[in-house]
Amino acid sequence: MEAISALVAQADPADAKNTSAAIGAGFAYGIAAIGPGIGIGYLVGKSVEAMARQPEAAGMVRTTMFLGIAFTEALALIGFVVFILLKFA
Amino acid sequence: MFGLEFPPINEILRWKDIFPTYNKIALIATAAAILGILLFLLASRKDPMKAPTGTRNLAEVTIDFIEESIVMQTLGKSGLKWTPFLLCLFIFIFLCNIPGVIPIIQMPATARMAIPMSLALLVWVVYIATGIKHQGAAYFGHLLWPPGVPVALKPLVGAIEFISTIIVTPFSLTVRLFANMMAGHILLVTFALLTESLLLAETKQVFLVPMGILPFLMLMFLTGFEILVAFLQAYIFAILAAVYINNSTVGHADDH
Numbered sequence: 001m002e003a004i005s006a007l008v009a010q011a012d013p014a015d016a017k018n019t020s021a022a023i024g025a026g027f028a029y030g031i032a033a034i035g036p037g038i039g040i041g042y043l044v045g046k047s048v049e050a051m052a053r054q055p056e057a058a059g060m061v062r063t064t065m066f067l068g069i070a071f072t073e074a075l076a077l078i079g080f081v082v083f084i085l086l087k088f089a
Numbered sequence: 090m091f092g093l094e095f096p097p098i099n100e101i102l103r104w105k106d107i108f109p110t111y112n113k114i115a116l117i118a119t120a121a122a123i124l125g126i127l128l129f130l131l132a133s134r135k136d137p138m139k140a141p142t143g144t145r146n147l148a149e150v151t152i153d154f155i156e157e158s159i160v161m162q163t164l165g166k167s168g169l170k171w172t173p174f175l176l177c178l179f180i181f182i183f184l185c186n187i188p189g190v191i192p193i194i195q196m197p198a199t200a201r202m203a204i205p206m207s208l209a210l211l212v213w214v215v216y217i218a219t220g221i222k223h224q225g226a227a228y229f230g231h232l233l234w235p236p237g238v239p240v241a242l243k244p245l246v247g248a249i250e251f252i253s254t255i256i257v258t259p260f261s262l263t264v265r266l267f268a269n270m271m272a273g274h275i276l277l278v279t280f281a282l283l284t285e286s287l288l289l290a291e292t293k294q295v296f297l298v299p300m301g302i303l304p305f306l307m308l309m310f311l312t313g314f315e316i317l318v319a320f321l322q323a324y325i326f327a328i329l330a331a332v333y334i335n336n337s338t339v340g341h342a343d344d345h
Contacts (some may be wrong), residue, residue: 007280032092058296059158059162060162063158063163063308063328066321066324066325067325067328067329067332069325069326070328070329071261073265074261074264074265076263077264077265077268077269077272078268080268080272081264081268084098084271084275088097088098
């Protein structure tokens with residue numbers, strides 16, 4: 001953190017803006033990845049449990065699992081889009 | 090800032106225009122469409138009475154996959170008439186995604202917002218039209234005033250349901266496909282650049298140069314992973330389209 005603030009202090013304003021945008025971008029993606037990470041881990045773990053209990057229902061469980069992953073993952077992806085917007089736009 | 094020269098985002102994503110308003114991404118999308126059409130035209134010309142070979146085999150396997158793991162799982166037997174639509178979506182998206190790992194081309198056409206957005210809007214129109222066809226104007230009534238919910242909660246649930254069906258669904262369909270493909274593309278770019286800058290580094294510390302093999306191995310691994318992602322995203326897009334269509338055919342009165 002000290003190194004980052006030293007960087008911000010010595011650079012000119014345009015560079016400082018870029019630096020803070022980069023820091024914000026990093027935090028945007030990092031924080032957005034926490035929730036979906038927990039969510040997908042829980043979801044897949046439970047699905048594997050269900051498949052192990054009832055192998056004959058594996059196909060249905062797998063489809064539902066992918067659906068759940070798709071919905072959960074969207075949040076992390078929006079975080080990634082924010083990252084791109086902050087970093088490059 | 091990152092310790093390596095990262096090219097501007099437009100250079101990674103845009104490429105040069107071949108002529109105004111038509112760049113290489115549009116070219117890839119066109120090629121994907123033509124390739125898909127050709128594949129199935131060729132397959133349909135083979136004699137259906139003989140055991141399938143070549144393109145017909147491939148086409149039959151794909152159709153079987155769509156029927157077994159997308160249509161039957163979500164729409165059930167009465168939804169088999171949706172197979173052609175979902176098949177088109179799947180094939181087109183997959184053929185747009187896979188150039189992301191093909192050497193020399195290395196750009197998924199879906200890594201720009203335009204193609205996922207038009208596909209998502211197409212799905213949006215299709216499932217709203219299906220809802221109106223199956224339930225008439227009651228489709229919007231069921232969205233705004235969902236049956237089977239306690240009366241006190243109906244305005245709240247109705248508002249959430251309406252916003253999520255009309256606005257959030259196409260948006261999330263778009264962003265899911267687009268962001269997945271762009272994230273993969275940027276990962277590949279990053280590791281390729283790391284490999285290049287380490288191998289070509291002018292440094293006195295000799296051991297740094299052979300270190301370039303590490304990001305290269307990661308690049309190989311990620312390329313394999315991207316093939317999986319290209320397939321999975323096409324599959325997820327098609328299955329979500331099927332789920333949304335199913336939601337508007339059965340209505341929200343039935344539990345599902």
